[in-house]
Amino acid sequence: MPDRPALEFEAAWDVASAIPGWLTEDQARLLFDTARDLPAEPLLLEIGSHQGKSTVVLAAAARAHGGRVVAVDPFVDGRLFGGPSTRDKFERNVRAAELGDVVELLPEYSTRARPGWSRDLDYLYIDGKHDYWTLSDDLKWARHLPDGAPVLVHDCYSSIGVTLGVLAKVLPSRHLRYERRAGSLALFRVGRPSAVDRLRIVRELPWWLRNVAVKVLLRLRLRAVAARVFGHEGPYDPY
Ligand SMILES: C[S@@+](CC[C@H](N)C(=O)[O-])C[C@H]1O[C@@H](n2cnc3c(N)ncnc32)[C@H](O)[C@@H]1O
Structure with a gap:
Protein backbone atom coordinates (compact mmCIF):
# COMPACT_ATOMS: atom_id res chain seq x y z
CA MET A 1 0.00 0.00 0.00
CA PRO A 2 2.50 2.62 -1.10
CA ASP A 3 0.04 5.54 -0.79
CA ARG A 4 -0.86 4.90 2.87
CA PRO A 5 2.35 6.36 4.40
CA ALA A 6 2.18 9.24 1.90
CA LEU A 7 -1.28 10.18 3.15
CA GLU A 8 -0.09 9.85 6.74
CA PHE A 9 2.81 12.16 5.93
CA GLU A 10 0.50 14.79 4.46
CA ALA A 11 -1.58 14.79 7.65
CA ALA A 12 1.52 15.07 9.85
CA TRP A 13 3.01 17.84 7.73
CA ASP A 14 -0.28 19.76 7.79
CA VAL A 15 0.18 20.09 11.55
CA ALA A 16 3.99 20.37 11.71
CA SER A 17 4.32 22.98 8.97
CA ALA A 18 2.38 25.46 11.13
CA ILE A 19 4.89 25.10 13.99
CA PRO A 20 7.86 27.51 13.88
CA GLY A 21 11.19 25.72 13.42
CA TRP A 22 13.92 24.65 11.06
CA LEU A 23 12.69 21.85 8.86
CA THR A 24 11.72 21.87 5.20
CA GLU A 25 9.02 19.63 3.80
CA ASP A 26 11.64 17.45 2.04
CA GLN A 27 13.48 17.01 5.32
CA ALA A 28 10.27 16.21 7.21
CA ARG A 29 9.51 13.58 4.59
CA LEU A 30 12.93 11.99 5.03
CA LEU A 31 12.46 11.93 8.84
CA PHE A 32 8.99 10.47 8.43
CA ASP A 33 9.82 7.85 5.80
CA THR A 34 12.84 6.50 7.68
CA ALA A 35 10.80 6.35 10.91
CA ARG A 36 7.91 4.67 9.11
CA ASP A 37 10.28 1.88 7.94
CA LEU A 38 11.20 0.83 11.48
CA PRO A 39 10.12 -2.46 13.03
CA ALA A 40 7.08 -2.52 15.35
CA GLU A 41 7.07 -0.51 18.60
CA PRO A 42 10.24 1.47 17.93
CA LEU A 43 11.84 3.90 20.36
CA LEU A 44 13.04 7.08 18.68
CA LEU A 45 15.29 9.68 20.29
CA GLU A 46 15.36 13.28 19.16
CA ILE A 47 18.03 15.71 20.35
CA GLY A 48 16.84 19.32 19.98
CA SER A 49 13.07 19.69 19.76
CA HIS A 50 12.49 23.45 20.08
CA GLN A 51 8.73 24.03 19.55
CA GLY A 52 8.11 20.46 18.36
CA LYS A 53 8.10 20.78 14.57
CA SER A 54 10.27 17.70 13.96
CA THR A 55 8.91 15.98 17.08
CA VAL A 56 5.40 15.98 15.62
CA VAL A 57 6.64 14.46 12.35
CA LEU A 58 8.57 11.74 14.17
CA ALA A 59 5.77 11.02 16.64
CA ALA A 60 3.17 10.72 13.87
CA ALA A 61 5.37 8.14 12.11
CA ALA A 62 6.16 6.32 15.37
CA ARG A 63 2.53 6.10 16.45
CA ALA A 64 1.60 4.37 13.21
CA HIS A 65 3.30 1.25 14.53
CA GLY A 66 3.08 1.59 18.28
CA GLY A 67 6.33 3.50 18.83
CA ARG A 68 7.41 6.35 21.10
CA VAL A 69 9.65 9.41 20.82
CA VAL A 70 11.95 10.68 23.55
CA ALA A 71 12.49 14.41 22.99
CA VAL A 72 15.68 15.70 24.63
CA ASP A 73 15.87 19.48 24.98
CA PRO A 74 16.89 21.66 27.94
CA PHE A 75 15.13 24.64 26.28
CA VAL A 76 18.13 26.92 26.37
CA ASP A 77 17.62 30.62 26.91
CA GLY A 78 18.43 33.29 24.37
CA ARG A 79 17.03 35.19 21.42
CA LEU A 80 17.18 32.23 19.03
CA PHE A 81 15.68 29.46 21.16
CA GLY A 82 13.55 31.36 23.73
CA GLY A 83 14.10 29.45 26.99
CA PRO A 84 11.26 28.19 29.25
CA SER A 85 8.48 29.74 27.13
CA THR A 86 9.62 27.47 24.29
CA ARG A 87 8.96 24.47 26.53
CA ASP A 88 5.38 25.69 27.00
CA LYS A 89 5.00 26.01 23.23
CA PHE A 90 6.51 22.55 22.69
CA GLU A 91 4.06 20.97 25.15
CA ARG A 92 1.12 22.88 23.66
CA ASN A 93 2.04 21.89 20.10
CA VAL A 94 2.47 18.20 20.94
CA ARG A 95 -0.85 18.19 22.83
CA ALA A 96 -2.64 19.99 20.00
CA ALA A 97 -1.35 17.37 17.56
CA GLU A 98 -2.84 14.71 19.89
CA LEU A 99 0.57 13.09 20.22
CA GLY A 100 1.04 13.60 23.96
CA ASP A 101 0.83 9.86 24.62
CA VAL A 102 3.62 9.15 22.10
CA VAL A 103 6.14 11.82 23.19
CA GLU A 104 8.25 11.64 26.32
CA LEU A 105 10.02 14.93 27.11
CA LEU A 106 13.47 14.76 28.68
CA PRO A 107 14.25 18.41 29.54
CA GLU A 108 18.03 17.97 29.79
CA TYR A 109 21.23 18.61 27.84
CA SER A 110 21.92 15.61 25.59
CA THR A 111 25.50 15.45 26.85
CA ARG A 112 24.28 15.16 30.46
CA ALA A 113 21.53 12.66 29.68
CA ARG A 114 23.71 10.31 27.62
CA PRO A 115 26.11 8.82 30.20
CA GLY A 116 23.23 7.44 32.33
CA TRP A 117 21.10 6.26 29.40
CA SER A 118 20.46 2.50 29.23
CA ARG A 119 17.42 1.95 26.97
CA ASP A 120 17.79 0.45 23.49
CA LEU A 121 16.91 2.83 20.66
CA ASP A 122 15.80 2.28 17.07
CA TYR A 123 16.28 5.77 15.62
CA LEU A 124 18.42 8.81 16.39
CA TYR A 125 17.77 12.35 15.21
CA ILE A 126 20.42 14.94 16.10
CA ASP A 127 19.49 18.64 15.96
CA GLY A 128 20.69 20.05 19.30
CA LYS A 129 23.72 22.22 19.97
CA HIS A 130 25.65 22.68 16.75
CA ASP A 131 29.22 22.75 17.97
CA TYR A 132 31.93 20.20 17.27
CA TRP A 133 32.12 18.83 20.83
CA THR A 134 28.38 18.41 21.36
CA LEU A 135 27.88 16.84 17.94
CA SER A 136 30.76 14.43 18.64
CA ASP A 137 29.13 13.45 21.93
CA ASP A 138 25.64 13.22 20.39
CA LEU A 139 26.92 10.71 17.83
CA LYS A 140 27.74 8.38 20.75
CA TRP A 141 24.00 7.83 21.30
CA ALA A 142 24.24 5.65 18.18
CA ARG A 143 25.81 2.95 20.39
CA HIS A 144 22.27 2.22 21.59
CA LEU A 145 21.04 1.46 18.03
CA PRO A 146 21.09 -1.88 16.21
CA ASP A 147 22.79 -2.51 12.90
CA GLY A 148 20.97 -0.81 10.02
CA ALA A 149 19.15 1.74 12.22
CA PRO A 150 18.93 5.33 10.98
CA VAL A 151 20.94 8.22 12.41
CA LEU A 152 19.86 11.58 11.03
CA VAL A 153 21.88 14.76 11.46
CA HIS A 154 20.39 18.17 10.74
CA ASP A 155 22.66 20.98 9.47
CA CYS A 156 25.13 18.27 8.55
CA TYR A 157 26.48 20.31 5.63
CA SER A 158 25.54 23.83 6.68
CA GLY A 191 26.87 -0.32 9.76
CA ARG A 192 30.30 -0.69 8.23
CA PRO A 193 30.87 1.88 5.48
CA SER A 194 32.54 1.07 2.18
CA ALA A 195 35.21 3.30 0.62
CA VAL A 196 32.49 4.59 -1.71
CA ASP A 197 30.28 5.56 1.27
CA ARG A 198 33.17 7.58 2.69
CA LEU A 199 33.89 9.19 -0.67
CA ARG A 200 30.26 10.29 -0.90
CA ILE A 201 30.67 12.29 2.33
CA VAL A 202 33.75 14.01 0.88
CA ARG A 203 31.85 14.82 -2.30
CA GLU A 204 29.33 16.87 -0.27
CA LEU A 205 32.08 19.25 0.91
CA PRO A 206 31.81 21.75 -1.98
CA TRP A 207 28.14 22.13 -1.05
CA TRP A 208 29.09 22.73 2.58
CA LEU A 209 31.64 25.39 1.52
CA ARG A 210 28.94 27.04 -0.58
CA ASN A 211 26.64 27.15 2.47
CA VAL A 212 29.38 28.61 4.68
CA ALA A 213 30.02 31.30 2.02
CA VAL A 214 26.28 32.11 1.95
CA LYS A 215 26.28 32.46 5.75
CA VAL A 216 29.27 34.82 5.65
CA LEU A 217 27.57 36.96 2.99
CA LEU A 218 24.36 37.10 5.05
CA ARG A 219 26.35 38.20 8.15
CA LEU A 220 27.91 40.94 5.99
CA ARG A 221 24.38 41.98 4.91
CA LEU A 222 25.19 41.04 1.31
CA ARG A 223 21.92 39.20 0.68
CA ALA A 224 21.78 40.31 -2.95
CA VAL A 225 25.27 38.87 -3.57
CA ALA A 226 24.24 35.56 -1.95
CA ALA A 227 21.23 35.47 -4.29
CA ARG A 228 23.20 36.40 -7.41
CA VAL A 229 26.28 34.21 -6.85
CA PHE A 230 24.75 31.22 -5.04
CA GLY A 231 21.05 31.44 -5.87
CA HIS A 232 20.24 31.67 -2.14
CA GLU A 233 17.02 33.63 -1.62
CA GLY A 234 15.85 35.14 1.66
CA PRO A 235 17.48 36.33 4.89
CA TYR A 236 17.86 32.93 6.58
CA ASP A 237 20.90 30.68 6.72
CA PRO A 238 20.75 27.67 4.40
CA TYR A 239 19.63 24.50 6.12
C1 LIG B 1 17.65 24.04 15.84
S1 LIG B 1 16.70 23.83 17.27
C2 LIG B 1 15.83 22.34 16.99
C3 LIG B 1 14.80 22.48 15.94
C4 LIG B 1 13.77 21.38 15.88
N1 LIG B 1 14.35 20.08 15.64
C5 LIG B 1 12.75 21.72 14.79
O1 LIG B 1 12.40 20.88 13.99
O2 LIG B 1 12.29 22.87 14.76
C6 LIG B 1 17.90 23.37 18.45
C7 LIG B 1 17.34 23.01 19.81
O3 LIG B 1 18.39 22.35 20.52
C8 LIG B 1 18.28 22.67 21.87
N2 LIG B 1 19.58 22.38 22.48
C9 LIG B 1 20.65 23.18 22.63
N3 LIG B 1 21.65 22.52 23.24
C10 LIG B 1 21.18 21.26 23.45
C11 LIG B 1 21.73 20.09 24.03
N4 LIG B 1 22.98 20.06 24.51
N5 LIG B 1 20.95 18.98 24.09
C12 LIG B 1 19.70 18.97 23.59
N6 LIG B 1 19.13 20.04 23.02
C13 LIG B 1 19.87 21.17 22.96
C14 LIG B 1 17.83 24.11 21.92
O4 LIG B 1 17.16 24.39 23.15
C15 LIG B 1 16.91 24.17 20.70
O5 LIG B 1 15.57 24.00 21.07
Missing part, protein backbone atom coordinates in the same frame (compact mmCIF):
# COMPACT_ATOMS: atom_id res chain seq x y z
CA SER A 159 27.14 24.28 10.10
CA ILE A 160 30.90 24.50 10.66
CA GLY A 161 30.75 22.69 14.02
CA VAL A 162 28.50 19.90 12.81
CA THR A 163 30.38 19.31 9.56
CA LEU A 164 33.78 19.27 11.32
CA GLY A 165 32.32 16.77 13.79
CA VAL A 166 31.09 14.57 10.95
CA LEU A 167 34.46 14.77 9.19
CA ALA A 168 36.35 13.89 12.37
CA LYS A 169 34.01 11.24 13.80
CA VAL A 170 31.95 9.77 10.96
CA LEU A 171 34.31 9.87 7.98
CA PRO A 172 36.89 7.57 9.65
CA SER A 173 34.23 5.59 11.56
CA ARG A 174 33.69 1.88 11.01
CA HIS A 175 30.18 2.05 12.46
CA LEU A 176 28.24 4.65 10.45
CA ARG A 177 27.69 4.79 6.72
CA TYR A 178 26.32 7.72 4.76
CA GLU A 179 23.18 7.11 2.71
CA ARG A 180 21.74 10.41 1.41
CA ARG A 181 20.52 13.87 2.33
CA ALA A 182 17.57 16.26 1.99
CA GLY A 183 19.10 19.75 2.02
CA SER A 184 21.39 19.75 5.02
CA LEU A 185 19.62 16.83 6.74
CA ALA A 186 21.85 13.79 6.31
CA LEU A 187 20.82 10.17 6.74
CA PHE A 188 23.43 7.74 8.04
CA ARG A 189 22.88 4.14 9.08
CA VAL A 190 24.59 2.03 11.68
